[in-house]
Amino acid sequence: MYREILTDLINWKNKDRRKPLLLSGVRQCGKTYIIEKFAQDNFKNYVYINFEKSERIAEIFDFDLDVKRIITEIGRQYKTDIIPGKTLLFFDEIQECPKAITSLKYFCEDLRELHVVCAGSLLGVALRQQNISFPVGKVNRLQLYPMNFKEFVIANDRSDLIETLKNWTTDREIPKLYSEPLTKLLKEYYIVGGMPDVVKAWIKNHDYEEVEEIQNEILSDYADDFAKNAPISEFPKIRWVWDSVPVQLAKENNKFVFSHVKEGKRAADLEDALQWLNDAGLIKKTELVVTPELPLSGFTDKTYFKVYFSDIGLLRAKSKVSPETIINETELYRRYKVAFTENYVLTELISRGKEPYFWRSGNTAEVDFLYEQKGNIIPVEVKAADNNQAKSYKQYCKKYTPAKGIKLSQKNIGENLCESTPTFSIPLYLAWNIDAY
Template identity: 50%
Template sequence: MQQGNYKKRITCKKWSRKRPLFFENMAYFNFDGNAGLQSVFEYDFDVKRIVDELGSIIYGDTIEPGRTLVVFDGIQDCPRAIQSLKYFCENMPKLHIIAAGSLLGVALRQEGVSFPVGKVDRIDMYPMSFEEFVNADGGGKYIDGVCKLRCEREIPELYTVPLEKYLKNYYIVGGMPEAVQVWVDTHDYSAVEEVQDRILRDYADDFGKHTNADTANKVRLIWNAIPSQIARDNNKFIFSHVKQGARAKDLEDALEWLVSAGIAYKLNMVPDPELPLAGMADSTYFKVYMSDVGLLRRKSNVNYRTIIDGDVSYIHFKGALTENYIMTQLKYMGIESYFWRTKADAEVDFITDYEGILLPIEVKSADNTKAKSLHIFCKRYNPRMAVRTSLKNVGDNIDGDTHVWSIPLYTIFRLKEYVAHEMGWE
């Protein structure tokens, strides 16, 4: 898999997860720009024929079910190969296949391919989370140590000081695998930024590769507008601010392209937080975030020294960057989220109904945890639990009927543990 890509979607033939699997060899096939390989799938879906041709002509050896692991990379470039997974599952179930594809969501939508529902296991891969970043950078002992602490215990300085430093570096580097690898190898910010610049250029090139010229131009307009839209006081995404005179209907498809590609995330507003939240969401009122906080920082031209040292003029964008960070971590954890806002401008940054629990999450970029909006939300809707995340240490208090937890930004990966602790599910 290309380390520069923000995401690969892995599609695996179903097999038992109760025991590890071992293979004698691996047959690797990359569809990117390989017309000969793609032609193997054009004639029919006879999987025995396909395997024979792949093995004898391209791989150069016999592909044996149970002994050979087959890897299809860049499968988005061959819609027929995607469809063939259904027939492999039904007619050759002992052959194990991993299929990886960038922008697979876009490819499926544009090609109109019938995805083999129920025949594959799907795993969405995202930029590395903060927890993974720390582990990769040699800080696993801090992650392990924090995870051993009880939820209600204050985190000792032994952990808070290094984890705050790791958090700053995560804001700078982000979670793109190649950028993280360069950081781990060199600890050179300039070298990391060279990688980030290349990834950003590659994204722009991909817009033209996977869409027509008109759509590609609109996608670029949306993509380039995200940092400024995030930084607005009222960071609702407004199409007319993307291009003067532009209307929503002219640019909606371009935004959906970015979302389908996984490069951007939409956060819809829920004005009346009744469960389930998905049924109450207003899809016409939303915020847009980038899928990687490091790329957002670089695309916004925020100097890495500004992140490290801080600056009074950086306070506002720091809040936007922190929100984007929380959005990516929630996405990584598989927690579907929304935001809440009133006409009087009270706003809670994120709300979720994870495990059927209405949970508001207020985000602060420093250690100031005064949250008037969270108080209003708790008073009005009486959730059992609420979260404030900032640089302040662990703590808790009661707001009416709500137990409010203070969780440091650098331990937000423990959010599910806090929910389980609060609900007595441990």
């Protein structure tokens, strides 16, 4: 399936000052598949080492970190020549071999002409928990996320919709010829999400029961990761926090509150569990910006944040909201519809390279997301329906006069002008093209 990160991988391959590449991403988001696809299309051969499955290979790194000796011994084990410029060397689940992580420094310094890629599902957790000598400044880094909506549309054989709308005139409404299939696909994306195995099953059979079965298997695998990789003392706390995220996100004031996770528990009891989930890539925190000035990271209240899932489909499955509920959009689904829509926009912004925050003025006004773009702060108002009344957004614009802004809702395209801020109103299904506005 098409993944946008392939372009980034090719750019990395052709860099003059290329370093070993560290590819991070939540478990089962497609890291191994995409590197193998990249290798097959761009190299004469590649060597794949999974340190989780091939534990004995780690012994090659025990003697010393002479990278020429290392690749000679690896080549002998796999009965192939490892040739700089022609071979891709792929270390998978590298967190299982700390010395292999350390060796990246020497691959960078002594054998930079060899293309080396590393991946790890729980690398963030491992680096925090283990005493690993990380090669700071000696690696390039990329992050792979679950499939975004654009990739989902292309996987559903509707790349024509993407091609048609990517250069669409910004003041022209979108006719039903395009809006209706995109609206349908967006509902399906809320149900299926972007985990590649789930998307693959959906494309093949269009069976919601099969989709939910695979999603529940992934959620069970994540729970097994908690038990296997988390400190024993943190395991139950991680489960409590994980179970609490969908419920708290659906609250009207969806600030994450530690005391709502488990009765009698406070932030000091649960902060490490929340950080574990964040390091594992399973959740994403967005912090409150008190004063929207550049850089946004310098004006946050780190004690006041929201928590989202990394994948909208897994959030839907974890919340036990049926596919029929999303398709029919019943009124009883109103609160979770808002939560799902916010989570969808959050993951779309992240997949576009944004670092989202949010703004709130007491309990009276809130702008869902803020991000930096070429020296500007872009406010993004998110509406789950076609109601485009946005009092909080207008209050923000009046107070801070941003240069431009975005409203995402079910309404068709249009340009609405606040008193001081040019604001594009675009459909939710165009969040992937937000930079065009």
